Amino acid sequence: MMENSIYLQMKHRLKIKRGDILKLQDIAHIIVPEGLKDLHEITVLKNTSNIEKKFFVLDVISVVRKIKRRYPDADIQIIGPTETIFEMEEQRKKASPLLFALVWLLLFIGSGLAIINFHEETSMQAMHQKIYWMMTGKMNSTPYIVQIPYSLGLGVGMVLFFNHVFKKRINEEPSPLEIEMFNYQQDLDQYVVLNKHKESAKYHDDP
Structure with missing residues (x-):
């Protein structure tokens, strides 16, 4: 079981731009065995160009579900925050x-x-x-x-x-x-x- 142990720590807050596609390595700190290195590249968020509001939240359950779809036998250990808050960066206007x-x-x-x-x-x-x-x-x-x-x-x-x-x-x-x-x-x-x-x-x- 130790060979399939994944340690996952969600980042508390991130600023992103509209249109960004976020992978697991972008939204969390993860420690994985050598055979599971491709987990870093799992796409977690898409369609961010359609986000209308400034804030939205991703909980760790959604991330665990995606990992389990690829590696059903993985033993996932969650450390720290259980959600990540995303803040959309608005284009700043030049100060008058x-x-x-x-x-x-x-x-x-x-x-x-x-x-x-x-x-x-x-x-x-x-x-x-x-x-x-x-x-x-x-x-x-x-x-x-x-x-x-x-x-x-x-x-x-x-x-x-x-x-x-x-x-x-x-x-x-x-x-x-x-x-x-x-x-x-x-x-x-x-x-x-x-x-x-x-x-x-x-x-x-x-x-």
């Missing part, structure tokens, strides 16, 4: 400089207003005046010596918090934004798995 500038301006104004409102609610100006009075013993309505370093520190703190300077990562630790995006991706994958199984059957290769 005007749209980029508009989005950047909206984000800049929105974040600026959020910071201003936060400082107003927490009486940050009065706090700076009090800090200046504690340091110098004098009252000053515009303590720039406190406000300017605070403003610079606010910007540096945001850079450290998000762990990026433009596209360059400061260190290997993931930022809170990346953690939230990861959690969102996990929730999205779970939703797709629960709702898309039936839609993938028509793209499987015939026996």
